[in-house]
Amino acid sequence: xxxxxxxxxxxxxxxxxKQQAEVLQQQMESLKATISEFTTAEDTLxxxxxxxxxETLVPIGAGSFLxxxxxxxxxVIVGFGAGAAAKKNITDAKESIAQQKxxxxxxxxxxxxNLQKITQFIMQKSPEAEALLQKVESGE
Amino acid sequence: xxIPQNIQHQLTQxxxxxxxxxxxxxxxxxxxxxIKETEKALxxxxxxxxxxxxxxxxxxxxxxxxxTELTQELEDKVETLQLREKTVKRQEDRIMGRLxxxxxxxxxxxxxxxxxxx
Numbered sequence: 001x002x003x004x005x006x007x008x009x010x011x012x013x014x015x016x017x018k019q020q021a022e023v024l025q026q027q028m029e030s031l032k033a034t035i036s037e038f039t040t041a042e043d044t045l046x047x048x049x050x051x052x053x054x055e056t057l058v059p060i061g062a063g064s065f066l067x068x069x070x071x072x073x074x075x076v077i078v079g080f081g082a083g084a085a086a087k088k089n090i091t092d093a094k095e096s097i098a099q100q101k102x103x104x105x106x107x108x109x110x111x112x113x114n115l116q117k118i119t120q121f122i123m124q125k126s127p128e129a130e131a132l133l134q135k136v137e138s139g140e
Numbered sequence: 141x142x143i144p145q146n147i148q149h150q151l152t153q154x155x156x157x158x159x160x161x162x163x164x165x166x167x168x169x170x171x172x173x174x175i176k177e178t179e180k181a182l183x184x185x186x187x188x189x190x191x192x193x194x195x196x197x198x199x200x201x202x203x204x205x206x207x208t209e210l211t212q213e214l215e216d217k218v219e220t221l222q223l224r225e226k227t228v229k230r231q232e233d234r235i236m237g238r239l240x241x242x243x244x245x246x247x248x249x250x251x252x253x254x255x256x257x258x
Binding site for chain 1: 174177178180181182184185188192193194195196197202210214217
């Protein structure tokens with residue numbers, strides 16, 4: 001009886017940790033996607049340098065593009081979140097994007113470290129639970 | 141071992157309240173995130189020069205806006221969100237208290253029915 005209860009407790013605990021690991025995994029994916037967006041923005045800002053009046057294609061979804069001309073390569077509009085944005089020169093915009101990207105990368109490191117800890121715990125506890133399950137089953 | 145019906149009923153209720161508590165915690169987290177985001181936007185907005193061009197989003201569009209107006213708008217938003225945060229916190233405290241009471245009563249009932257862990 002005692003082993004059975006211990007096993008139940010371990011299984012519950014493992015399930016909770018597994019759920020947490022899934023949530024952290026989702027957070028990692030979402031952070032990765034956002035970081036990749038920031039990298040695209042950085043690459044774009046670097047790529048437009050000296051390309052004033054160049055013909056560009058702006059994606060509008062469904063694999064379709066508008067044909068446009070670059071009006072300015074000195075300034076861009078940068079979003080701050082909460083529905084606010086402002087015009088910045090390319091240097092400031094790059095700096096702002098790099099800073100936000102670094103914050104995201106730091107957050108991802110923290111999430112990754114927590115995920116590692118939880119995964120390690122699950123890997124350690126799972127064989128214990130397995131052994132206990134066998135013990136309980138053979139005792140019945 | 142068969143669980144008595146009254147305990148089963150209490151357990152179901154406990155799980156329902158637990159789900160409600162989780163939903164409220166998520167709401168609180170969401171409001172807290174929005175506050176942080178808005179405060180960060182205000183911080184960035186304050187760095188913009190007085191005659192600098194600012195925009196606010198309207199769906200997929202960016203609309204040119206007045207810096208003072210946009211700042212005021214975001215400050216109001218923070219205020220509203222902080223009020224909402226207080227309300228959600230109160231709700232969370234209430235539901236956590238209820239959950240605690242239910243847990244105590246459930247443990248008591250299980251003890252009386254001889255279902256406690258040894």
